[in-house]
Amino acid sequence: MSEQELRKAQVNILDQYFEGIFNNEVDTIPLADTISFQGPLVSEVLTGKEEVLSFLTDVAASFSNAQYHTVRDIIDGDHIFSLVKVRLSGGQILDMGHIFEIRDGVIQSIQVLFDPSLLK
Numbered sequence: 100m101s102e103q104e105l106r107k108a109q110v111n112i113l114d115q116y117f118e119g120i121f122n123n124e125v126d127t128i129p130l131a132d133t134i135s136f137q138g139p140l141v142s143e144v145l146t147g148k149e150e151v152l153s154f155l156t157d158v159a160a161s162f163s164n165a166q167y168h169t170v171r172d173i174i175d176g177d178h179i180f181s182l183v184k185v186r187l188s189g190g191q192i193l194d195m196g197h198i199f200e201i202r203d204g205v206i207q208s209i210q211v212l213f214d215p216s217l218l219k
Contacts, residue, residue, distance in 0.1 A: 106174055109201050113172060113181055116199075116206060121167055125155040131205040138211035151209075164188035177202045193217050 100108070112129055119128040136145040136154060145151050162185070170182040177200050185193040196212035 108204070109174060109179060110172060112201050112204070112206060113169075113179065113199065116209075117167060117169070117183065120155065120159050121162055121165060123159040123163055125152055125159050128152075128155065129205045131203075131207045134206060135208045136211075137209070139213060139215040140211075162187075177207075187218075191217055 116128050119125045130148050130151060132148050133146070134148055134151050136151045140158075141154065145154055165188060166186045167183050170184055172182075173180040179197075179199045179201060181197045181199065183195045183197065185195060187193060193213055198208075198210040198212070200207040
């Protein structure tokens, strides 16, 4: 697979992640069985597909009326930083950074960065 084809495949996986979250269809997100998840709303690293899917299901429910758009994706091999702007149902704008590791066609890890005080 050429570098251009790989980048296209990685962006497609990112699209599946964000569409899954914002359309409440997290079961369509390609996650590794051994995925890890970190973020300001979890007290410790979540590990394993089942645990991460359970958490993402709750996240998707809370974002049911939100809208998002990707500002920028920075791809460095298997690692991708994605900056996303989210308009919450109350009109607040939330800037979110996501650090993904994507390998073998699935998301291996996710680290989410944002100011959780904006959700209150």
